[in-house]
Amino acid sequence: MSATPYHPPSHLLQVLQRIEYEQALQLGDPRYVDTREARGSQRTLSRLAKKFGLDLKTDVLYAPEAKHVLFFGHTGSGKTTELRHYARELSGPNRFFIVEVDVVQVLDPNNLQYADTLMALAQALLLRLNEESIHLGQDSIGEIEKWFSERVLEAEEGKEFSAQLEAGAKAKGGIPFLVDLFAKFTASIKANASYKDKLRRVVRNNFTQLKDAFNGFVRKAEETLQAAGKAQRILFVIDGTDKMRGEDTQKFFIEDAEQLLAITAFVIYTAPLSLKSGGNLAGKLDADLVLPMIKLQERDGSPCAAGARAMSEILLRRADRKLFASEAEIDLLVEYSGGHPRELLRLLKLCCELAEEQIIDEATVRAAIDQLAAEYRYFLQPDDYALLVRIDADPLHEGTDERTNKLLYDLALLQYNDGSWRRSHPVVRTLEGYIRAAQAASAQTGISLT
Template identity: 65%
Template sequence: MAYAPPADILEVLQRIEYEEPLGPEDERYVDTREARGSQRTLDRLARKLGLLLADGRFFAPRQKHVLFFGHTGSGKTTELLHYAIHLQGADRFFLVDLDITKDLDRNNLKYADTLMAMARALFSRLQEAEIALDGNALRPLEEWFSERVLSTEAGRELQAELTTGADGQGGLPGLIKLFATFTAAFKANVTYKDELRRVVRNGFGHLADAFNDLLHRVEDKLQATGKGRRVLFMIDGTDKLRGADTREFFIHDAEQLLAIEALVVYTAPLSLKYEGNLAGKLDSDLVLPMIKLADQDGTPYPAGRGAVRDILLKRADRSLFAAEGDIDRLVEHCGGHPRELLRLLKLCCEFAEDLCIDSATVDAAIRQLASEYRRFLEPEDYALLARIDRDNSHAGNDERTRRLLYNLALLEYNDGTWRRSHPVVRILEGYRSAAARLAAADTAPSP
């Protein structure tokens, strides 16, 4: 049966999930490559990892840690799910996915936690693909755990919580269970978390060696069985870390990241891209462009507007809207940001009278979303946003600008070549006053 968007406002409302990525088979997916003004993002990522998509040539580097930047909610996870179709295969990559928001505590994350989760995800993926490893491949990691972790009080207590310990259930099943237990402890067990992190940190060099040895053996096995040539980790959720935690993970823990001889893609918040001390440590120039509604000079961009309209009408049937103009205004006021569009749609469903999204409903939704920005914007923010809108340029990377990018009050287009304030911000009194002062200064007579 062909997909039909919900035609009941209550159903539309209950189906809206901000954190829900759309997989390859999801009929709500809209191809936004042209709408974002860049067709090369997938090609560039593949080349960074050593794959030429045009003819399948493969020459992967020994290691590569790629940051995949983009505004929060701009669709990075959804796009990566679709990129995976092109990246995986017998003569390409063996993909291992990890979402840290599900497996770990994103409000208190260290790289040590992530490495434990990566190991668990790798073991689970190998088991799923029915790839068997001999004892020699697993032994270095098992020995590290036995000598470094299971000898501690926290390690012994956690091992006792297993219904069957690692030594009671050997091989991959035992390691999957062991790593799952420790990953859960990193997420929820405050008592053990600090001690385990200290053990991992103090023995990280040996852990990295054991993990790297395992990866090399796994990749030999993948090639021998025709299941892939290299392991590629895709780590999602790292773009949702808080500001200080983001810097701790990607900057302070960078040496630990780089000690792992793996191919890894991490989602990352756009604001991190402009941290000066990030340069040179990680591959940090790949951005998922925003969907643009207009070019830099203000000329409407039909591909972008059409894609955003399609995203909206995949979520809510056309019959729910009183007029085309109401759809157009929702498209315009989301700024081309998919999650902001969903936020506006959610508000419309909550405000709608007579179960119809009309002009008054759209007005109420826009005002409500604008009020949410008003709560954190400061007078100096409005002044900066007004100045950026006047010359429509990059406008620097100071701390205030990075904060506005992180909070979506400032949106970036065309791989960062130009920026514009969020459309709902421009209806706020603070912004209008700041813009009026700039205009007055331009027309004031010279002294």
């Protein structure tokens, strides 16, 4: 029996309720659009695979001992959705066993530390192994179970935490005990339990022993997966680490990088562009892979048909074409999104809220553009407009300073082609501050910049 054909919502209220731009698409979601040509990212998956020693064409694997890869991109640009599709290609008997961890769901991204992440990785691995009916022997988990018993549960700092564990799981030991322990640990971190700092201190003070126990646990799990014909290595995909605040990002990826690298595993982390632009990552983490933005035009200003086509398709898989007065409204929404998928959905959401009738006409689109632009007005400074005008006059990437970095983080400045050129967000160019800065620059140079 064939699956029911997908039809996008045909009522604006339906469209509005189904817009979820904070959530990535699951595999098989009919709203997914292949954007590789539109981004110019046709080789990104192949490069990612090779970083872990895999040739996708031949299925040959020469895996390094460990590899920690950062996957950069604008917030909301589609990193998680793309990674899920990459993960499907990377999984298999001669490839990898994928373990996904969303730190937004299980931890607190606004106060994330390597100790928290390690617990979340262990929990996710145990749960995935259970899903696949992969059974580990006691020798696989003995060391990590011993570490927790001796270093956490019997320590003074861990007594309050120990009391939270279910007596049955503690008495039984083994995998049920560890699953319960990891779940309670991550829940305590996310819920900001009073003993969170105590638990983190225990991990920091005994990290060497924990690192050895965790690495041993991963190796045993990989041997079991190999014997079962499931995979050759484990690949952790950590999502949500691109949503951390600036100081937390700095601490996690730079100050605590040695602790991350001490884990001899394969790990992919999502990361914000601002981290890459900071220039402090050289030699620590594999940090050269960027998911490019969808291009609506080339650097010389000529149209990019593949980008416009992909963005239109993203829009029309969320709203029936008949909801738009004409193709012109679709083109206008795509243009003012700047090629950023989440910004396109934000504009669509505003159109649904602002429409007077059951149709999105030009007046509605213009009102949505004004409303989104107003969001940027709140945080942009007078000097920001002048900088954006200068970048737009010559979009070639000639370097990054702290102010430019912040504009990238806030999406007022968008980056294309792996960062080789940049341009301000189209809605920002409608603001009075930008228009006045452009007029002032034109008066000085004699060249119109608007």
